[in-house]
Amino acid sequence: MAEEKHHHHLFHHKKDDEPATGVDSYGEGVYTSETVTTEVVAGGQDEYERYKKEEKQHKHKQHLGEAGALAAGAFALYEKHEAKKDPENAHRHKITExxxxxxxxxxxxxxxxxxxxxxxxxxxxxxxxxxxKHHLFG
Known part of the structure; x- marks a missing residue:
């Protein structure tokens, strides 16, 4: 079912104590409120879509974490190699590693x-x- 609510614009409120005369002080017509209708969506469907969206976001973040772990691990191996290759700066490379x-x-x-x-x-x-769902193992 749809509910009707009357919304007034922020700067054009019609005061309750003033009668509607058809013309305001500037010579223009009286501002009227617009009728806004909203539809209520079934709760289960909307909730399901929200969970699926969050699941997709977590999957994306998981992949970013995996990529970050891979990149940092590769850089650590590179610094380990540099520590062996450059004995003068080995301490700095070990710290960076x-x-x-x-x-x-x-x-x-x-x-x-x-x-x-x-x-x-x-x-x-x-x-x-x-x-x-009938999951037997977990």
Whole structure:
């Protein structure tokens, strides 16, 4: 069912105590309110779509985390190679290697977190449809 609400423009409020004369003080017509109708969408369908959208966002973030972990890991290996190749600056390369390795672990943890958020949203989307899935193993 649609509900009707009357919305007035921000700067053109019609005061309740003034009668509508047909002409305002500037010689133009009286401003009237517009009727806005809204439709109510079934709650289950809207909720399902919201969960699917969140699941898609978490999947995208998971892939970004995986790419970050891969890039940081590759940079850590490169710095390890540079530490062996350049003995004069080996200490600097080892420090940079450790920082890159830490970043790789952090990005991997972020990807793992987003993977579980994606699974949670997938399960919530299934539950919002009302259908029971018969999963035997988990």
């Amino acid at each position: 450790e920082i890159a390795a830490t970043a790789a672990v952090g990005a991997g943890g972020y990807a793992f977190h987003e993977h579980h958020e994606k699974k949670k949203d997938h399960k919530s989307a299934e539950e919002s449809t009302g259908e029971k």
